[in-house]
Amino acid sequence: MPTRRSTRLAASSLAALSALGLAAPPEAAADTFEAGSLIIPMDTDTQDMGIFEAYGLVYELLMNGVPVRWVIKTGKAKGDADFTVAATDLRTMADLRSHGYRGGPWVIDSADVDAALPIVEAWLDQNPDTNVHEEAPSSRATSPASWWSRRRSR
Numbered sequence: 211m212p213t214r215r216s217t218r219l220a221a222s223s224l225a226a227l228s229a230l231g232l233a234a235p236p237e238a239a240a241d242t243f244e245a246g247s248l249i250i251p252m253d254t255d256t257q258d259m260g261i262f263e264a265y266g267l268v269y270e271l272l273m274n275g276v277p278v279r280w281v282i283k284t285g286k287a288k289g290d291a292d293f294t295v296a297a298t299d300l301r302t303m304a305d306l307r308s309h310g311y312r313g314g315p316w317v318i319d320s321a322d323v324d325a326a327l328p329i330v331e332a333w334l335d336q337n338p339d340t341n342v343h344e345e346a347p348s349s350r351a352t353s354p355a356s357w358w359s360r361r362r363s364r
Contacts, residue, residue: 241279246320248330249297249343250278253313260339267333267340268316276326279317297343301334306343320345 250264251257257264271278283292291310298305318326330342 241281241317241319243295243317243345244320245345245347246323247345248300248318248323248326249295249311249345250316250318251311251313251341251343252315253311255312256341257313258339260337260341263333263337263340264316266337267330267342270329270333271318271326274325274329276318276322276329279319280314281311281317282314296346298346300330300342300344301338305346309343 250267252261252264254261268278281292283290286292289312291312292315294308294310296305296307297309318330334340334342
């Protein structure tokens with residue numbers, strides 16, 4: 211169960227990414243994510259002990275020029291999923307059928323996976339509490355709203 215302190219720290223971490231100029235101003239749009247996209251869960255059921263390391267992974271991806279999308283379903287009720295899709299956990303290879311992602315998960319589009327995968331795999335080797343999922347071949351997730359985050363040009 212997240213504490214107020216951990217929730218504030220997570221929000222502060224996200225704000226720090228933007229304040230440091232590592233994330234461009236948000237651009238909200240509906241998106242479809244094809245099979246093979248990577249999902250970094252941000253709900254405490256899936257991420258739990260790795261939640262702060264997950265923000266570190268997003269930071270590392272952005273620092274290496276990999277676009278990451280933050281998906282939040284607008285108008286949802288408390289506890290509702292931002293989107294639901296079948297996926298596979300990259301670390302355990304567990305099959306996650308019809309998994310509901312909550313808490314504003316981050317998504318790396320399948321077109322950017324080749325650039326992201328070496329960073330993600332190295333991160334998982336060093337941070338085993340972090341979870342990353344790959345969208346299943348038969349899946350196609352549509353998010354009602356997502357925001358692009360990418361490193362700003364200097």
